[in-house]
Amino acid sequence: MNINRRHFLTLSGVGAATVAMPAISLGQAKPKVVVIGGGPGGATVARYIAKDSKGAVDVTLIEASKRYYTCFFSNLFLGGFRDYASIGHGYDQLASNHGVNVVHDWASAVDPAARKVTLASGASLGYDKLVLSPGIDMKYDSVPGYSVEAQGTMPHAWKSGTQVQQLKSMVENMKEGGTFVMVPPPNPYRCPPGPYERISMIAHILKQKNPTAKIIVLDPKPKFSKQALFQEGWEKHYPGMVEWIAPDIHGGIVNVNPSTMEIETDLDMFKADAASVVPAQKAGSIAAAAGVTDGDWAPVNPANMASKADPNIHVLGDASVASAMPKSGFSANSQAKVVANAVRGELTGSKVFDPRFANTCWSLIATNDGVKVGANYTAGSDKIEPTSKFISxxxxxxxxxxxxxxxxxxxxRGITADMFS
Known part of the structure; x- marks a missing residue:
């Protein structure tokens, strides 16, 4: 199936209907929207507000990185199915095609009362509406012995950036017959099938370059997304290579020691030649700074993703509590269109359509062996609820x-065009 951009927009819940924007009186200041975070949520919402308001709304996107490397499909780079450059994307077209003011800086503080964002450079930006799509931060101490420093030896590679390159190099340079150990995160976390696609892609590398190597998965969860599909695929493509150990067997992670590359559990001490430890997660720190989290994640109203703490702040993507919707790039992109429609409607008086949400998570197990899971959703009175589901x-x-x-x-191809073109 060849998904073109038109088909992708339909899958994402975007209809073909358009409405005329009301005229803004001459001399009247444009309403201002500030978006923090330039991933599948933030880049998409900035693009759609700017594009569909036809210049009636001033949109600023704050993103520290000048080039965004997608977390989704980074596993395919890890497995050798893509090169690193192919998952990198720039923001130039958001500015040139749609007039988005792209500011490459860190958002360091939010003053909701004054409706002001302060940047690390010291500059500040006022807003009528603020959209937060900051992704995730790591709770490093959720894994005993793990730390910011430990990620240099046992990379999590769970955020946009170069750690996935480091991890790929470590796997490819394992000794013959060596052991790779992975500690997946507890729920909830970004990309539920992601750790197990990662295992599949590492197994794909090892089957070619180091076929006697072993992979041990010390999972804190008793079950995981697409479990039957992944375990069937591991047995078919990588027989005897992958050992998944449930928490009722290993008893929990007691300590990780990056200097000795040892992972201690109640069951045993596991010595790794290469390892990936992915700790528990929470919303990106700017969400907490804005006062919209419950400590870890940001509760939102399902109809428009507005924060339950502040109706002038919308939170979408991984940082939000989106009920049944998983934390994924597809989810963030879908939520962004709902937020763009709601924000544009409130600021310009344009028509607001009933929210529609969708998600699909694809995973690659081996060459041409792809599987998927997904659902369509509606906004209930208290939470986002699924209306239909599917799985391979x-x-x-x-x-x-x-x-x-x-x-x-x-x-x-469709989602990256939808984010950046």
Whole structure:
């Protein structure tokens, strides 16, 4: 299936209807929207507010990185199916095509009462509406012995950036017959199937370069997304290589020691030649600074993703409490369109459509062996609720699995165009 951009927009819950924007009186200041975070949520919401308001709203996007490397599909780079440059994207077209003011800086503080954002450079920006899409921060101390420093030896590689390059190099340079150990995160976390696609991609590398190597997964969860599909795939493509150990067996992580590359559990001490430790997560720190989190995540109203703490701040993507919707790039992109419609409507008087949400998470297990899970959602009175669900089935034929993988590649082209073009 070749997903083009038009089809992707339909999947994401964007209809073809358009409405005329009301005229702004001459001399009247434009309403100002500030968006913090330039990922699939932030870049998309900035683009849609600017594009669909036809210049009636002043939109500023604050993003520290000048080039954004997607977390989704970084596992395919890890497995050798993509090069690193292919998952990197710039912001130039948001400015040139839609008039978004892109500021490459860190947002350091938010004053909700004054409706002002302060940047690390010392500059400040006023807003009528603030949209937060800051992604995640790591709770390093959720894994005993893990720390900011430890990620240099046992990288989590769970955020946009170069750690995935480091991890790939570590795996490729493991000794013959060595052991890779992964500690996945507890729920909730970014990209529920992601750790297990990562295991699949590392197994793909090792099968080619180090076929006697072993992979041990010390999971804090008793079950995981697409479990039957992944375990079927591991047995089919990488027999005897992957050992997934549930918490009722290993008893919990007692300590990780980056200097000795040892992971201690109640069951045993595991010595790793390379390792990835992904700790528990929380909303990016600016959400807490804005006063919109419950300590970890930001509760929102389901109809428009407005913060339950401040109606002038909308929170979307991984940082939000979106009920049944998983923390994924597709979810963030879908939520961004709902927020853009709601914000534009409130600021300009344009029509606000009923919110529609969607998500699909694709995973690659081996060459041309793609699987997926997803759902469509509606905004209930208290939470976002699924209206339909789907998942790949075990035992599917090779042609269907190949088609699913090709569908994921079409989705990647579609979502990155939707974010950045």
């Amino acid at each position: 089935q075990t035992g599917e034929d090779e042609a269907l699995r190949k088609k699913t993988y090709e569908e994921s590649e079409g989705w990647y």
